[in-house]
Amino acid sequence: MNARGRRIAVFTRAPVPGQVKTRLQPALRPEACATLHRALVIRTLETCTRLERVDVELWCTPDRGHAFFHACARDFGIALREQPEGDLGARMYGALADSLARNDQALIIGTDCPELDADYLNRAFDTLSRGRNAVVGRARDGGYVLIGATTARQALFEDVEWGGEQVMDQTRAALRRLGWTWEELAPLRDIDRPEDLIFLPPSLREVAAGRAGSQLVELG
Numbered sequence: 001m002n003a004r005g006r007r008i009a010v011f012t013r014a015p016v017p018g019q020v021k022t023r024l025q026p027a028l029r030p031e032a033c034a035t036l037h038r039a040l041v042i043r044t045l046e047t048c049t050r051l052e053r054v055d056v057e058l059w060c061t062p063d064r065g066h067a068f069f070h071a072c073a074r075d076f077g078i079a080l081r082e083q084p085e086g087d088l089g090a091r092m093y094g095a096l097a098d099s100l101a102r103n104d105q106a107l108i109i110g111t112d113c114p115e116l117d118a119d120y121l122n123r124a125f126d127t128l129s130r131g132r133n134a135v136v137g138r139a140r141d142g143g144y145v146l147i148g149a150t151t152a153r154q155a156l157f158e159d160v161e162w163g164g165e166q167v168m169d170q171t172r173a174a175l176r177r178l179g180w181t182w183e184e185l186a187p188l189r190d191i192d193r194p195e196d197l198i199f200l201p202p203s204l205r206e207v208a209a210g211r212a213g214s215q216l217v218e219l220g
Contacts, residue, residue: 006125007055007103008048009095011083012041012111014066021112027194032208037111038068039207040191044111045076050118054125055103059083059095089157097152105129107148109137114201115188116145123185124148133180136171138187143167145188153178 013020021033028036041058048056056076060069061083073080084094092108099106105128109116120137127135128150137146142165149156155178160170175182189199197208 004102004104005053005055006105007057007099007107008051008121009057009059009081009099009106009108010041010044010048010111011059011061011092011095011108012044013037013061014063015041015068016066021191023193024191024197027197028208032210035210036191036204036208039204040114041068041072041111043114043204044109044116045072045078047116047118048109048121049076049078051121054121055079057081057099059091061091088162089160090154092147093152093154093157096149096156100150100152105148105150106152107135107146109146110190112190112192113139113145113188114191114204120146120185120188127183127185131181132183133178134175134182135185136168136182137185138168140187140189141165141192142169143190144171145190146185147171 015034015038017030017034020037024033045056057079058069058072059081064080064082069080072078083091095108096106105125107121107124124135124137124146128148133151134147134149136144139145144167156174158174160167160174189196191197191200200208
């Protein structure tokens, strides 16, 4: 591993009912969507902070002010950052550029993929250590759950129609235009739509059903 190390930028939104996981409605009420969102953030941070010698930051929107974010920073010992202005591509580029100004390898992930585990993150970093310019963790819906690189280029995030089934194909096209080498990890499943709820782990199904544990209450 290079001297300046590795960093994971975790992207998320404040858990405000009606503003998170809205595509799960009406299968879940807005309050349940927000509770599930908090649980997914916690699960993601638990996964990331298990890795050794990896810095983790929570990149927040619309700002860092929500009490949930401060509870996460306290309980997981991580830094809070505010996502830059612009569309998702501009925000990811800003986070990647910032991370790689301080580290040799950086990953950007969201919080909607409970299948993402520590082994998967380690495989992503190992891919970059083998000399690849980038690594992408595919999502089963045509997007991706993880993207990492050793260099930040805005072109990686341009001409991508975020939120659609073509995101991965358009990202491959951007990687080719850059002349980069990359590897793609096995596809994982995001929890975005009502039909995805059956793939939640049992503990998160309980959260979605309104039976949140004490940790969620404390962090909420």
